[in-house]
Amino acid sequence: MQLPDQLEFSCPVKLLYGRRALEHLPYEFGARNVRRPLLLSDEDAVRENRMRALTDALRASEIELGAVEPPAQGIDLDLVHELAAIYRDRDHDALLVMGGGALMDLAKLVNIVVSTGQDDPAGFGASNGIAQRLKPMALIAPAAASGGEASGHVKADRIELQSIHLMPDLAVIDERTVGAPDQKAVLNAGLTALAFGVEAMLGAKRNPMVDIYAANAVQMAMAALQSAAEMPVALTTRMLTASATVMAGCILAGKAPGKLHRLGTCLAATGRLSFSEALGVLLPAAVTLEAHKHGRVPARLLSALMGLERSSGTPVGQRSLLAATALMSLLNDLYRLTEGRLPRNLRDAGFEPDDLAAVCAAFDETAGDGDQDAAMVMLQQALDGKPNQSGC
Amino acid sequence: MALTYREIKPGRKPFKRTYLTVMLWVMGRAVQAASRVDREVMQEVSELPDGFAFALGIVARGPHMVLAKREDGRLHYLGQQLDAAESPLRLEFKHLESGFLTFTFQEKTPVAVARDRLVVDGEAAYACAVVRILDRVQVYLLPKPLAKLAVKRYPRWPFIMKCYNRTRIYWRTLLGY
Numbered sequence: 178m179q180l181p182d183q184l185e186f187s188c189p190v191k192l193l194y195g196r197r198a199l200e201h202l203p204y205e206f207g208a209r210n211v212r213r214p215l216l217l218s219d220e221d222a223v224r225e226n227r228m229r230a231l232t233d234a235l236r237a238s239e240i241e242l243g244a245v246e247p248p249a250q251g252i253d254l255d256l257v258h259e260l261a262a263i264y265r266d267r268d269h270d271a272l273l274v275m276g277g278g279a280l281m282d283l284a285k286l287v288n289i290v291v292s293t294g295q296d297d298p299a300g301f302g303a304s305n306g307i308a309q310r311l312k313p314m315a316l317i318a319p320a321a322a323s324g325g326e327a328s329g330h331v332k333a334d335r336i337e338l339q340s341i342h343l344m345p346d347l348a349v350i351d352e353r354t355v356g357a358p359d360q361k362a363v364l365n366a367g368l369t370a371l372a373f374g375v376e377a378m379l380g381a382k383r384n385p386m387v388d389i390y391a392a393n394a395v396q397m398a399m400a401a402l403q404s405a406a407e408m409p410v411a412l413t414t415r416m417l418t419a420s421a422t423v424m425a426g427c428i429l430a431g432k433a434p435g436k437l438h439r440l441g442t443c444l445a446a447t448g449r450l451s452f453s454e455a456l457g458v459l460l461p462a463a464v465t466l467e468a469h470k471h472g473r474v475p476a477r478l479l480s481a482l483m484g485l486e487r488s489s490g491t492p493v494g495q496r497s498l499l500a501a502t503a504l505m506s507l508l509n510d511l512y513r514l515t516e517g518r519l520p521r522n523l524r525d526a527g528f529e530p531d532d533l534a535a536v537c538a539a540f541d542e543t544a545g546d547g548d549q550d551a552a553m554v555m556l557q558q559a560l561d562g563k564p565n566q567s568g569c
Numbered sequence: 570m571a572l573t574y575r576e577i578k579p580g581r582k583p584f585k586r587t588y589l590t591v592m593l594w595v596m597g598r599a600v601q602a603a604s605r606v607d608r609e610v611m612q613e614v615s616e617l618p619d620g621f622a623f624a625l626g627i628v629a630r631g632p633h634m635v636l637a638k639r640e641d642g643r644l645h646y647l648g649q650q651l652d653a654a655e656s657p658l659r660l661e662f663k664h665l666e667s668g669f670l671t672f673t674f675q676e677k678t679p680v681a682v683a684r685d686r687l688v689v690d691g692e693a694a695y696a697c698a699v700v701r702i703l704d705r706v707q708v709y710l711l712p713k714p715l716a717k718l719a720v721k722r723y724p725r726w727p728f729i730m731k732c733y734n735r736t737r738i739y740w741r742t743l744l745g746y
Contacts, residue, residue, distance in 0.1 A: 204628060204663035235579035237665040242577040263574055
């Protein structure tokens with residue numbers, strides 16, 4: 178194994194997974210001197226009565242909860258300030274989030290405000306501007322996650338921040354609180370985790386520690402995506418998806434998002450497909466492009482995607498082709514399974530060749546690192562889902 | 570839209586707490602009895618340092634059983650209060666529910682350890698000795714089908730020896746000596 182000259186890896190998230198994992202929460206809170214967490218829950222958690230499992234797990238402990246259900250529509254600073262005021266006035270000492278996506282972003286912003294005393298989180302700057310540890314935060318991870326819950330990223334309205342301190346201290350995955358979302362939500366979460374994992378294994382900043390997390394996230398996401406055909410989605414699949422998204426968040430940590438992530442954001446901004454769908458469509462292209470750049474893809478990526486036996490029987494020169502093919506055939510299967518609701522390529526999402534330049538320009542604006550040529554190659558390949566053998 | 574804030578006081582689990590209190594009381598007295606009856610337990614206890622004390626229970630304010638080794642080389646049951654002994658080795662379940670799973674034999678002790686439900690505060694080598702003692706006591710106390718659920722491997726002991734020791738341990742547990 179070749180070790181890089183210098184590497185950095187940090188993961189402050191403690192994962193509590195499995196049967197009755199919620200029961201560990203009072204002990205973990207006790208270890209962090211938490212007595213009165215403020216619970217933020219989303220509509221799904223309330224509708225599916227997941228709160229009951231939580232209160233049951235906290236019974237016979239010293240923990241007292243305050244609970245708020247913030248509205249589902251977007252995050253604005255007034256809402257953040259209102260929640261911060263509740264946190265302070267009611268003497269809370271930690272945040273507990275039951276749900277994912279925007280709710281977790283909201284909790285991260287509230288945590289910045291209550292921990293630092295700064296009313297405008299945007300003042301910290303986009304990258305690693307938060308120098309201090311924040312209040313303890315625990316995530317009760319759902320299966321229908323956005324993938325960024327356990328990461329150190331927050332994106333809301335005009336605010337975009339990255340810091341290792343934004344990662345939750347605890348992530349709990351319990352069969353009673355993982356939720357019962359519809360098939361598409363589980364597939365979206367799985368695709369996001371898969372994309373984060375694959376990008377981490379291809380990226381320039383990969384190191385042995387990142388590889389371990391990423392390979393596991395890819396394996397779990399692949400297993401979840403392949404078994405999500407059952408209806409209703411099986412509990413094991415939902416648990417796998419939740420674990421994969423938490424691991425994906427840990428990979429992302431507080432680092433700047435990669436090319437695939439940024440291009441996916443630009444595609445999603447067009448409104449024709451979701452962020453996870455965009456990542457899925459771009460994945461084969463990303464693998465092909467990286468293979469052309471570096472000559473091959475890591476063996477570990479292929480084994481995570483297709484299993485050790487098939488990976489070890491594949492010559493080095495065929496790995497990239499096989500990895501891209503595995504991803505393309507996965508997308509085709511998901512397209513068939515969802516009766517066309519999950520796109521295989523950009524055309525399925527309604528894109529035409531003329532639309533790509535605008536997406537590429539938007540990418541250039543956000544990145545500004547001269548990567549727009551690579552972005553255009555990826556978009557062109559993703560348009561028809563056709564492997565670009567030349568890589569340029 | 571105004572946010573609705575609710576205070577939630579999760580409450581107690583009186584039945585499970587009472588059950589565990591009774592189980593730990595019986596277990597504590599049975600360990601005390603076994604340290605006078607069973608040769609293996611006597612041997613384990615003799616290798617523990619003088620004045621050694623341990624507590625098994627539930628974290629925070631949950632029920633406990635506290636035992637200590639006295640000058641006579643035997644274990645003595647000191648009651649349910651943690652302050653009954655000075656800085657005992659603590660084997661504690663993280664949650665009342667975790668203790669309940671183990672003490673109702675839904676989950677074996679090694680499985681509970683594997684699922685990270687138990688914490689040990691003290692010397693790990695002594696904790697292993699205590700677990701071995703507890704395993705033997707459970708085999709004496711429980712009928713075979715239940716004991717099989719509680720311990721990792723059910724031992725093969727001579728039938729007469731098991732019945733004789735079991736009777737003595739039951740008797741001593743009831744009378745508390």
